[in-house]
Amino acid sequence: MVDARVETERAINSLELCVQALFDNGGREIPMDLTQAGAGRTAYTFCEPIAPVVAISAFNHPLNLIVHQVGPAVAAGCPVLIKPALETPLSCRSFVNILHEAGLPEAWCRFAPCANQTAEKMVTDRRMAFVSFIGSANVGWTLRSKLAPGTRVALEHGGAAPVIVDRDVECKSVIASLLKGGFYHSGQVCVSVQRVFVPTDELADFEDQLGRRVASLIGSDPADLRTECGPLIRPAEVDRVESWVAEAVKGGGTLSAGGRRLGDTMFEPTVIVNPPSEAKVSRQEIFGPVICLYGYNDLDDAIAQANGIPYAFQAAVFTNRMSVAKRCIEMLAGSTVLVNDHTAFRVDWMPFAGLKQSGLGTGGIGYTMADMTVRKMAVLNWSHQA
Incomplete structure (x- = not known):
């Protein structure tokens, strides 16, 4: 319930960002007289909508993700078909209905709940100019190959x-941040904290403190305001x-907390210490309520291990030393490196991008809107005038 209220506020803010982005979505003059070849000409760019958009969304933020896909399309002037996740269609339907009630023609934005086979036909239709996909890597890269x-x-x-x-970083504040970043939405967040690297000689104490805090998390009905980790x-x-x-x-990992299922849709908040590097x-x-801890003796080795998988999105470092912060910012794979904050931090106007197999293109309201427009240039030749 708490998360739903936060998401609703974010969705409202995201729509306001779409309006603000319209003021920044203009063109600019391109100088032509820098060389003799351009003499007598003036030029400027302007934005046109790219054309029809099809958007396929995910379940974990069923309102705000829809706004991030549909809002920029409508603001850019693109008609859009929006397919929500099969498990969470109602937020999408409500949002599309609100757009229609506000005066948007129904044909301009269509709520399109459908089976995946039908969605694939929409995505691969030659009339579609832009596809926005939020979901699993296997599905996304497969769809891209069929465009x-x-x-x-x-x-x-x-x-x-x-x-x-x-x-030598104070554990209490770090652990409080990791709890938020790792168990928010029960770990069902694309940048959820999953792999945490701790100096080997400090690992036992860190494990003990984190394990006790994770074991105390309240897992229950998400409608209960006390719930900290739901289904x-x-x-x-x-x-x-x-x-x-x-x-x-x-494979040799040690459970510090959790590790059990609690029912058909509940799994205990879990901490695993030193799981094998080849383990899933x-x-x-994992997209679930699990954090893994690994000991390290050398910072560069920890960075190499952090980078040694085919996915890269957001990464983080907790440190009191500027030299370590700079080293991690420079060397950690990811489009964003957060210092003294968890990896799940995001505001809706910042660039948000998966690298390697984690994605393609840049999200964030203004960035998505730019992707959904074409910058056309006009070049006027006045040299032929009498």
């Missing part, structure tokens, strides 16, 4: 976000998380 020539695409997948904890989206996801945790423990929890996005 008609000339169709542009933005993909937002996920990662296994790394956090490096420098030595996963479907029973199959609990099965998957359970199997990944079991694999990590069987160390290499793939």
Whole structure:
């Protein structure tokens, strides 16, 4: 319930950002007389809508993600078909209805709940100029390979976000931040804290403090305002998380907290210490309430381990030393590196981009709106005038 209220406020703010972006979406004059070749000419650019957009969205932020896809399209002047996640269509339907009630012609924005096969036909239709996809990497990259020539695409997948904890950092504030970044939405966030690297000689104490705090998290009905870690989206996801945790423990990882399913849709908030580097929890996005801890002796080795997977989105470092902050900012793979903050931090106007297999293109209201427009240039030749 708390998260839903926050998301609704963000969605409202995101729409306001779409309006503000209209003021920045103009063109500019291009100087022509810098050389003799351009003499006698003037030129300027202006923005045109790219044309029809199809947007496929995810379940974990069923309102604000829709706003991030549909709002920029409408603001840019693009008609849009929006397919919500099958499990969470109602927020999308409500938002589209609000747009129509506000005066947007129904044909300009269509609520299109459908099976995945139908969605693929929409995406691959030659009339579509732009595809916005938020969801799993396997599905997104497969759809991209099937696009008609000339169709542009933005993909937002996920990662296994790394956090490096420098030595001699006060644990209490770090752990409070990791709890938020790792268990917000029960870990069902594309930049959720997943892999945390701690100096080996400080690992035991860090593990103890984090494990005790995670074990005290309240898991319950998300409508209960006290709930800190709620259910996963479907029973199959609990099965998957359970199997990944079991694999990590069987391979030598140690449970510091959690590790059990609590029902068809609930899994305990979990901490695993030193799972094998080849385990799924160390290499793939778990999208569940699990944080992994790893000991390290050398900062560059920790950075190399953090970077050693085919996904990169947001990363973080907790440190009191500017030299370490600068080193991590320069060397950690990711489009954003946060210093003394968790990896799930985001505001809706910042650039938001997955690298490697984590995505393609840049999200964020103004950036998405720019992707959905074409900058056309006019060149006027006055030299032929009498």
